[in-house]
Amino acid sequence: GAVVSQHPSRVICKSGTSVKIECRSLDFQATTMFWYRQFPKQSLMLMATSNEGSKATYEQGVEKDKFLINHASLTLSTLTVTSAHPEDSSFYICSAEDDSYTDTQYFGPGTRLTVL
Amino acid sequence: EDKVVQSPLSLVVHEGDTVTLNCSYEVTNFRSLLWYKQEKKAPTFLFMLTSSGIEKKSGRLSSILDKKELSSILNITATQTGDSAIYLCAVPYRRYKLTFGKGTLLTVNP
Numbered sequence: 001g002a003v004v005s006q007h008p009s010r011v012i013c014k015s016g017t018s019v020k021i022e023c024r025s026l027d028f029q030a031t032t033m034f035w036y037r038q039f040p041k042q043s044l045m046l047m048a049t050s051n052e053g054s055k056a057t058y059e060q061g062v063e064k065d066k067f068l069i070n071h072a073s074l075t076l077s078t079l080t081v082t083s084a085h086p087e088d089s090s091f092y093i094c095s096a097e098d099d100s101y102t103d104t105q106y107f108g109p110g111t112r113l114t115v116l
Numbered sequence: 117e118d119k120v121v122q123s124p125l126s127l128v129v130h131e132g133d134t135v136t137l138n139c140s141y142e143v144t145n146f147r148s149l150l151w152y153k154q155e156k157k158a159p160t161f162l163f164m165l166t167s168s169g170i171e172k173k174s175g176r177l178s179s180i181l182d183k184k185e186l187s188s189i190l191n192i193t194a195t196q197t198g199d200s201a202i203y204l205c206a207v208p209y210r211r212y213k214l215t216f217g218k219g220t221l222l223t224v225n226p
Binding site for chain 1: 147148150152157158159160161164204208213214216217218219
């Protein structure tokens, strides 16, 4: 149980294009999902908290117009990197909090984004 | 400012050794502490600890929380090369959000 999927696992795109990443909780409901970014040899950096049915909450310094988050259902959140630039290249990881087990977050496998 | 500190930052051992990883925290309104293992992809959940002194065990891994010392340890016995990974400790702060330590990079050599 407690599986979170992410799609795609890897994406390469040209500068200026937009990229959408999906995060799904496969066997549990998640009112709250999280989007993280991880640079090489660094720990996870929380970008935003995604709440089903309401607007996402962004961490300080994260541009909400650049990183669009939509949490359309209790099992799906999407992150769209708009007008991507090479500095957006990173490992993006989502996590989902099981509604039945507060505080326990399960992570997706991550998406490696490379912007040329 | 809430924080989570892990030690050591890196550790190299031989197969069969036992290792102990440390995590100390300073957070207001402590609720729980979580351990994750991160290999090449995203972290996988290991343990969630809420009560002091109660050991959680999964195979060769075990963990315990000490609320008095504001710390937790993660033990791995009879290490194998497949245990090589970054082990992350995290503590929730405010509502829902996790503060992560920098992790301990464990390398198990054959």
